[in-house]
Amino acid sequence: MTSPTDHSSQSDNSADTLSTRNALEAAGIHSAAATSYPKNPDFENGRWFPTWRPYGGDLDRDPVGINEYLPPSKSILLGVQHTFAMFGATVLAPLLMGFDPNLAILMSGICTVMFFMITGGRMPSYLGSSFAFIGPVIAVTAYAGVGFNDNLNVALGGIMACGIIYALIGLLVMKTGTGWIERLMPPIVTGAIVMIIGLNLAPVTIQGVSANQFDAWMATLTVLLISGVAVFTRGMLRRLLLLVGLILSYVAYFVMTNVMGFGIPIDFSGVSAASWFGLPSIHSPRFEMGAIILIAPVAFILVAENLGHFKAVEGMTKARVTPYMGRAFFADGLATTFSAGFGGTGVTTYAENIGVMAVTKVYSTTIFVIAGLVAILLGLSPKFGAIIQTIPPALLGGASIVVFGLITVAGIKIWIDNHIDFSKNSNLIIAAVTVIMGTGNFSLHLGGFDLGGIGTATLAAIVLNALFNRQKV
Numbered sequence: 001m002t003s004p005t006d007h008s009s010q011s012d013n014s015a016d017t018l019s020t021r022n023a024l025e026a027a028g029i030h031s032a033a034a035t036s037y038p039k040n041p042d043f044e045n046g047r048w049f050p051t052w053r054p055y056g057g058d059l060d061r062d063p064v065g066i067n068e069y070l071p072p073s074k075s076i077l078l079g080v081q082h083t084f085a086m087f088g089a090t091v092l093a094p095l096l097m098g099f100d101p102n103l104a105i106l107m108s109g110i111c112t113v114m115f116f117m118i119t120g121g122r123m124p125s126y127l128g129s130s131f132a133f134i135g136p137v138i139a140v141t142a143y144a145g146v147g148f149n150d151n152l153n154v155a156l157g158g159i160m161a162c163g164i165i166y167a168l169i170g171l172l173v174m175k176t177g178t179g180w181i182e183r184l185m186p187p188i189v190t191g192a193i194v195m196i197i198g199l200n201l202a203p204v205t206i207q208g209v210s211a212n213q214f215d216a217w218m219a220t221l222t223v224l225l226i227s228g229v230a231v232f233t234r235g236m237l238r239r240l241l242l243l244v245g246l247i248l249s250y251v252a253y254f255v256m257t258n259v260m261g262f263g264i265p266i267d268f269s270g271v272s273a274a275s276w277f278g279l280p281s282i283h284s285p286r287f288e289m290g291a292i293i294l295i296a297p298v299a300f301i302l303v304a305e306n307l308g309h310f311k312a313v314e315g316m317t318k319a320r321v322t323p324y325m326g327r328a329f330f331a332d333g334l335a336t337t338f339s340a341g342f343g344g345t346g347v348t349t350y351a352e353n354i355g356v357m358a359v360t361k362v363y364s365t366t367i368f369v370i371a372g373l374v375a376i377l378l379g380l381s382p383k384f385g386a387i388i389q390t391i392p393p394a395l396l397g398g399a400s401i402v403v404f405g406l407i408t409v410a411g412i413k414i415w416i417d418n419h420i421d422f423s424k425n426s427n428l429i430i431a432a433v434t435v436i437m438g439t440g441n442f443s444l445h446l447g448g449f450d451l452g453g454i455g456t457a458t459l460a461a462i463v464l465n466a467l468f469n470r471q472k473v
Contacts, residue, residue, distance in 0.1 A: 048120040063361040079370025081243040085352045086128040093129035097137045098149025103280035106379025107344030111335035112372035118331035121365040122324045130348035132301045140291040156285035158295030159346045163337030166299040170330025187418035189461045193308035195411030196438025198404040209397035214263040222249040222398025249395045274382040283343030304458040309349045312410045317363045355403035426468035434461040
């Protein structure tokens, strides 16, 4: 394999352009600027893994680079925070499809470590349950929405086929490069895709915390506590804003419900009844052509979704991770195939964890290894899983409001840093149509296959760009 040609800037702020020092800088969000990044010999060392260096900067000011690492105590806390960030969605997706959530947690941890190894520790990402599979899986299995999915095996065969196709796309990108993908998806397109990843999830998040006024107020309190930690604290405490904010809101919720009698109290009976150690049930796939035809095309949605994620990562880290997209696609496809082979869900890089990086400015991939190991422990321990599942949905919803908002702003930042000219009607139309389609969850069907809101909007952005922007934006 040829040596990497990636450019990375770790804690050197001298590479920042004027456009990065605006109001959005407070959120810690950067996007892929159309500039070259300073050469980093530690990152471009010609080996599979970069040269690892201890972090020597100021946590109040300097980001933690991809190939830098923090002391074990701080790394563990940050890893636990990433586990918290992915937990709600990674558990919710299997529940909606009738999969085992404990197995999904276990597989997400294993797949994240696998992703780290295959990408050479150069792509900071967490792999969790993908929501892109929900519609096709329900259609294939006729799942009623309650309890275990009796036709799970058929869905697993389709998910494995999807993972294989996705891995093959990754191999193609590794062979041919990412130029053709970049031509299909320039900054006007990727910025819109990143935006709709956050906006598309917003209605579900808001509805989830609006069932009653008590939950709405507790979600609001969670937002305020997380925001307060982000703005008014310093150092390591600021980096742990989600974890600290959730703990504070959890204590407040416990006092309000279990002590004072407001709302639905936290039920700890499941914790006491759960065992400390136990293996989740394993399920074998069954391959049926009808299910494969319906589920396998999800691979192309995952490519578009993850391209947006990787572009956001590239901008935040100030490192050109684009040359490693082929590895990342291949790793995600292989991980999806592996997970489904044991009864788990398809996996994808998580926007929630990208949002955490955006606000903490800690991009070290070693943190994700720790998060993966924590998830493995949770998956193997029903008791730990039961403890995490006592977190009220209102609190997870409040945290999601912060994270999804940061993702949305990251899309805007891509446009700003790349100086997208919105005096051009072509750019206006591409952005306007894509954002509204994605936010409104406008979905097209190809035969029996539902593209979904993000998939439809992504396809629209690519087609409109091909039609209207024949020259470089």
